[in-house]
Amino acid sequence: MKLSIYDMDKTITKKASWTAWLFFYARREAPARLLLAPLLALPSIAFLMGFTDRKGLKQAAQALMMGRRVARARVERAAEAFAADFGARMELPGALEAIAADRAAGREVWLATASCRYFVEALARRWGMETVIATENVWDGDHLSNRIHGENCYEMGKLRMILARLERRPEEVVFSSDHISDLPVLDWADVPVAANPCAELRGIAERRGWQIRDWRQATASYPPSSPRA
Numbered sequence: 001m002k003l004s005i006y007d008m009d010k011t012i013t014k015k016a017s018w019t020a021w022l023f024f025y026a027r028r029e030a031p032a033r034l035l036l037a038p039l040l041a042l043p044s045i046a047f048l049m050g051f052t053d054r055k056g057l058k059q060a061a062q063a064l065m066m067g068r069r070v071a072r073a074r075v076e077r078a079a080e081a082f083a084a085d086f087g088a089r090m091e092l093p094g095a096l097e098a099i100a101a102d103r104a105a106g107r108e109v110w111l112a113t114a115s116c117r118y119f120v121e122a123l124a125r126r127w128g129m130e131t132v133i134a135t136e137n138v139w140d141g142d143h144l145s146n147r148i149h150g151e152n153c154y155e156m157g158k159l160r161m162i163l164a165r166l167e168r169r170p171e172e173v174v175f176s177s178d179h180i181s182d183l184p185v186l187d188w189a190d191v192p193v194a195a196n197p198c199a200e201l202r203g204i205a206e207r208r209g210w211q212i213r214d215w216r217q218a219t220a221s222y223p224p225s226s227p228r229a
Helices: 016-028 029-049 054-065 072-088 094-105 117-126 154-167 180-188 199-208
Strands: 003-006 070-073 110-114 129-141 142-148 172-177 191-195 209-212
Touching: 003 094, 016 029, 016 054, 016 072, 016 110, 029 054, 029 117, 029 129, 029 172, 054 110, 054 129, 072 142, 094 110, 094 191, 117 129, 117 180, 129 154, 142 199, 154 180, 172 180, 180 191, 191 199, 199 209
Parallel strands: 003 110, 003 172, 110 129, 172 191, 191 209
Antiparallel strands: 070 142, 129 142
């Protein structure tokens, strides 16, 4: 098996999805919760001061903007609408071309993101990605909880979740990301691709000879030609 794994936020999309999702859901399903938006500053400050981690920040933000327990039907309805809206406006042409090229070459194509599975899966379907590695929320029967099961799919957590999903090492792994937080997965991959990279990741990619891609425009320069030495 040859495998291509993509980060999502700012790799496939122009902007990050998490805050956009929270406000989209509130506007569509629970408008009164928009009045609570200023309170998002509290968990954000707690995170910046080191009193909570990214997992705690996500749980608190979701509780404010969605509630602690939300019916599955409402979540799924909003997620499909979000994928159609956010996906259409934010997906990058070059990223879609790269995904299509991977699929045409017979590669398995996975999505690995710190965003939450319950809304990410609708975006993955839009892009034809069947396997999603993402932050997992706890479901209480047919109700979504704001609580996160296990770890946030970020940094080493993302690599651990990818490895847990694999039965064996693929013949070749291509991993594409924009951000330095994905360095553990980029180091593990056979073909690391810095896609629309932040300044810090671009510097590392240049020093290490990794492939650098700008997917903000359609391009014919994909897929990567060969694994690194």
